[in-house]
Amino acid sequence: MKYDIVVIGAGIQGAGVAQAAAAAGYSVLVVEQTAPAAGTSSKSSKLIHGGLRYLETAQFGLVRESLRERALLLRLAPELVKLRPLHIPVYQDSTRSALTIRAGLSLYSVLAGLHKKSLFSQLGRNEWKTLAGLRQDNLKAVFRYYEAQTDDAALTRSVLQSAVILGADLLMPARFVGAERNGQNCKAEIETESGTESISCRVLVNCAGPWASEVLARITPALSSPAIELVQGSHLLLPPLLDQYFYLEAPQDKRAVFVLPWEGRLMVGTTEKAFVGAPEKAICSAEERDYLLATLRHYFPQLVIPEAEIDTFAGLRVLPKSDTNAFARPREVMFAVDNEMHPRVLSVMGGKLTTYRATAEAALLRLAPSLPTKERRADTALVSLIPVH
Numbered sequence: 001m002k003y004d005i006v007v008i009g010a011g012i013q014g015a016g017v018a019q020a021a022a023a024a025g026y027s028v029l030v031v032e033q034t035a036p037a038a039g040t041s042s043k044s045s046k047l048i049h050g051g052l053r054y055l056e057t058a059q060f061g062l063v064r065e066s067l068r069e070r071a072l073l074l075r076l077a078p079e080l081v082k083l084r085p086l087h088i089p090v091y092q093d094s095t096r097s098a099l100t101i102r103a104g105l106s107l108y109s110v111l112a113g114l115h116k117k118s119l120f121s122q123l124g125r126n127e128w129k130t131l132a133g134l135r136q137d138n139l140k141a142v143f144r145y146y147e148a149q150t151d152d153a154a155l156t157r158s159v160l161q162s163a164v165i166l167g168a169d170l171l172m173p174a175r176f177v178g179a180e181r182n183g184q185n186c187k188a189e190i191e192t193e194s195g196t197e198s199i200s201c202r203v204l205v206n207c208a209g210p211w212a213s214e215v216l217a218r219i220t221p222a223l224s225s226p227a228i229e230l231v232q233g234s235h236l237l238l239p240p241l242l243d244q245y246f247y248l249e250a251p252q253d254k255r256a257v258f259v260l261p262w263e264g265r266l267m268v269g270t271t272e273k274a275f276v277g278a279p280e281k282a283i284c285s286a287e288e289r290d291y292l293l294a295t296l297r298h299y300f301p302q303l304v305i306p307e308a309e310i311d312t313f314a315g316l317r318v319l320p321k322s323d324t325n326a327f328a329r330p331r332e333v334m335f336a337v338d339n340e341m342h343p344r345v346l347s348v349m350g351g352k353l354t355t356y357r358a359t360a361e362a363a364l365l366r367l368a369p370s371l372p373t374k375e376r377r378a379d380t381a382l383v384s385l386i387p388v389h
């Protein structure tokens with residue numbers, strides 16, 4: 001069998017690349033070993049957001065692109081992506097003053113094109129009591145701004161469904177076990193329930209998320225693997241103890257922690273912990289659980305948290321290897337190709353759920369020299385995303 005593009009992995013990046021490739025008119029096959037969004041794409045904070053905190057590390061390009069994609073997804077997927085008001089409380093001992101938060105939110109609005117949905121406000125003191133249970137001592141200010149929330153796995157399934165409607169094929173469960181590449185094409189070995197198939201393609205796109213290095217290691221002739229590392233992020237899922245959305249600063253280390261009502265539960269996260277081992281073994285540690293509970297209790301001291309009803313989940317970020325702490329590291333997607341002029345293998349690593357569409361279009365541009373010209377079927381910026389029922 002022969003395809004223009006074989007995509008390994010049906011997380012959000014694989015689904016996005018398949019959708020963009022099918023829309024551009026290419027023949028495309030997606031190979032997924034477990035289920036759509038079985039990896040990181042069902043374990044995120046479920047925000048379609050610009051990333052307010054990335055302003056501090058001057059990642060303006062990423063913020064602008066994310067805000068643009070957020071606006072687009074609110075239009076294309078209104079059943080899956082919904083705007084939510086987030087509250088940022090500022091205390092006497094907060095790292096960032098009210099002035100700094102105001103400046104950050106102003107810049108954020110500007111980068112969002114001063115769109116109505118990007119405007120923020122500062123709550124009057126008389127409104128603080130509406131923030132049920134939020135600690136009020138030493139509270140100096142509360143800001144409200146907007147981000148969008150989604151069901152990450154449902155969004156991934158919907159993008160994958162869109163890819164299939166546009167003509168992509170899906171092989172699942174099916175595992176990529178190896179490939180040989182040469183100047184003209186790639187021959188991928190795919191293990192399915194009925195045996196191993198050899199599938200030829202012009203380009204192979206590695207969207208295996210935390211398994212990306214494992215996939216690269218199975219390709220011959222060997223290609224150099226970019227220096228990446230896995231950083232675990234965990235969340236708590238609690239009963240619906242609060243009905244408002246908060247963006248807090250962890251008292252222990254001043255990192256950002258979200259407290260978000262989500263699908264009838266309360267989600268608290270996230271953490272950052274170096275991870276080594278098989279990606280499918282990622283699990284929230286007792287230390288991460290305690291850190292998140294301590295943050296929640298610090299801001300909502302009266303909250304009674306039923307121990308027996310605390311669920312957790314853990315996902316893995318793919319980040320560039322570095323000695324700096326994970327929180328400060330760039331969150332832009334990383335592309336790695338075997339050959340800049342005529343790529344046969346492209347790895348798409350890290351990045352954001354929010355920017356999957358822009359990432360996919362950029363990936364196709366990188367692959368263009370190795371692909372024939374095709375008649376476009378659709379424009380991903382105009383294709384509505386329908387939930388999969």
Ligand SMILES: Cc1cc2nc3c(=O)[nH]c(=O)nc-3n(C[C@H](O)[C@H](O)[C@H](O)COP(=O)(O)OP(=O)(O)OC[C@H]3O[C@@H](n4cnc5c(N)ncnc54)[C@H](O)[C@@H]3O)c2cc1C
Binds near residue numbers: 046355
């Ligand atoms: C804790 C955390 C919170 C986050 N929060 C947000 C957020 O709120 N907003 C945001 O925009 N982004 C967020 N992100 C980032 C975002 O979730 C990820 O960038 C994105 O989900 C990565 O998707 P992916 O497709 O690259 O990987 P994955 O979703 O992991 O997909 C990889 C897929 O490849 C498959 N696979 C692997 N090996 C093989 C093989 N050999 N053969 C076949 N299939 C294979 C796996 O089964 C899996 O389904 C967060 C990330 C983390 C870790």
